[in-house]
Amino acid sequence: MNSSALDPVTLAQSIKDWGRELGFQQVGIASVDLxxxxxxxxxxxxxxxxxxxxxxxxxxxxxxxxxxxVPGTLRVITLRMDxxxxxxxxxxxxxxxxxxxxxxxxxxxxxxxxxxxxxxxxAERIQKEIGPFGFRAFVDSAPVLEKAxxxxxxxxxxxxxxxxxxxxxxxxFFLGELFIDFELPIDPPHASEHCGRCTxxxxxxxxxxxxxxxxxxxxxxxxxxxxxxxxxxPVELRAPIGNRVxxxxxxxxxxPWNRFAKATDKGDFKPRHDLDNAELAGLFxxxxxxxxxxxxxxxxxxxxxxxxxxxxxxxxxxxxSTIPVLEALKARRExxxxxxxxxxxxxxxxxxxxxAITP
Numbered sequence: 001m002n003s004s005a006l007d008p009v010t011l012a013q014s015i016k017d018w019g020r021e022l023g024f025q026q027v028g029i030a031s032v033d034l035x036x037x038x039x040x041x042x043x044x045x046x047x048x049x050x051x052x053x054x055x056x057x058x059x060x061x062x063x064x065x066x067x068x069x070v071p072g073t074l075r076v077i078t079l080r081m082d083x084x085x086x087x088x089x090x091x092x093x094x095x096x097x098x099x100x101x102x103x104x105x106x107x108x109x110x111x112x113x114x115x116x117x118x119x120x121x122x123a124e125r126i127q128k129e130i131g132p133f134g135f136r137a138f139v140d141s142a143p144v145l146e147k148a149x150x151x152x153x154x155x156x157x158x159x160x161x162x163x164x165x166x167x168x169x170x171x172x173f174f175l176g177e178l179f180i181d182f183e184l185p186i187d188p189p190h191a192s193e194h195c196g197r198c199t200x201x202x203x204x205x206x207x208x209x210x211x212x213x214x215x216x217x218x219x220x221x222x223x224x225x226x227x228x229x230x231x232x233x234p235v236e237l238r239a240p241i242g243n244r245v246x247x248x249x250x251x252x253x254x255x256p257w258n259r260f261a262k263a264t265d266k267g268d269f270k271p272r273h274d275l276d277n278a279e280l281a282g283l284f285x286x287x288x289x290x291x292x293x294x295x296x297x298x299x300x301x302x303x304x305x306x307x308x309x310x311x312x313x314x315x316x317x318x319x320x321s322t323i324p325v326l327e328a329l330k331a332r333r334e335x336x337x338x339x340x341x342x343x344x345x346x347x348x349x350x351x352x353x354x355x356a357i358t359p
Contacts, residue, residue: 006129012184018125019079022118023266024176025169026080028153028187032073037148038064044215051219053228055143063143070136070179075186077122077178078146078153081115083108084172085270086263090253093277094243097319100280100312103223103247104172106299107276108269113297115139115176123178134181139174146175153186157193160213161201161251167194170261171252194257201251206240222248226311227303232342238314239350243280245311246300272298280319281328284312309340317347321354 006014012029019027041064050056062069066076083105093099105111119137127133138144147164151157155175156166163171195213202210209220218224222244225233233241252258271277273294286294291305303311309332319325329351332344 008184011126011130014129015077015122015126015184018122019077022121024079024081024118025173026155026166028078028150028155029184030076030078030149030153031186032066032076034064034066034145034148034152037145037151041145047211047217049211049215049217049219051224051228052230053218053224059143064145064148066144066149066179069143070134072134072181073136073179074182075180075184076149076153077180077184078149078155079115079119079122079176079178080150080155080166080169080173081111081118081176082169082173082262082264083111083266083269084261084263085276089276090249094250097243097315098279098281098322098325099243100275100278100283100315101242101244101248102275102278102300103244103249104276105174105269106246107271109272109297110299110301111174111269112139112141114268115174116141119176119178126180130182136179138177138179144177146177149177150175152189154189157190157195158214159193159201159255159257160195160199161210161255162214162216163252165194165255165257166260167257168260170258171255172258172261198256200254200256204250204254206242206244206248206250207237222250226307230307232339233310233314235346238343238346239318241311241314242318243315245280245283245308245315246303275300279324280312280315281324284309284316284328284332306337306339309335309337310343313340313343313347317343317350321351326351 016027045057067073085107093101116137116139123135147158150164156164159165165171202213207220207222209217211217220237222241225237226246288305291308295301316325316329329344329347332340335341
């Protein structure tokens, strides 16, 4: 490092200023000691709540020890970027069972590349000031306890819904980290959490995925079921999923702190392909080429085409028995994928059963 570099306190403040210039709303600095968060993670893994997310346990202690993941790491710069588009019509779309609900973080451009690019730019700006140093950028893409780091750096506290909450910004934001190999003054963590007696997020969960406050059984979480799970969605959880076809925002929508969430001005996070107002039946008829074309550079790619159809079939099974809904399902009845066919048959059976009991 450059011997004429800024003193650590001044440099830390400059890094925060540069982060905001790059589009981040908040920047904090944490040590590599994650303390009790490591024990919490282990208890969660021991209970099997990670489901098929084997990667959560695949890296030993590296997830809770940044200095093991990237040897030489002494500090972690953690940054928050708001993503909520303006009028997202969340409640309105959830209330219309023929519409497809896509979690609001996934409506626009994939955040991974965008934030990683900004982190790289921040590292280059620091290098310009102090000379070469060791660093590595992460955006939800490696064994990093990003929420624990954000809490330790004062960006917010981990709420009862297991998301980082901020008193001035709610929870509709992405997190990114820059592991660095030099010391900076660390920011104080939140003195306490501010959920109080509120249990709105726990009570609203459609699939009752919260075992306790601060403990989520991912195997029941709609985000896990529609994105991470590769096989069939458990039958008992299909009806509660409703029209949520990629992720779920219910526990954020009811959080009182999200009254303070601010709409982003970033065009990258604006809805694409009318996904904030799309019909289930229309999306279900996308060919694989259409899916690949319309989800290019989108988080929706993560689920894959067959699981996308699986999710939509569940949504259509929960929708009213209109002609467009029934025709869409029948059109996929002979789909080559057994996974898709099974969910289509389940959906058609739901309509058959409802018709049988209708007076």
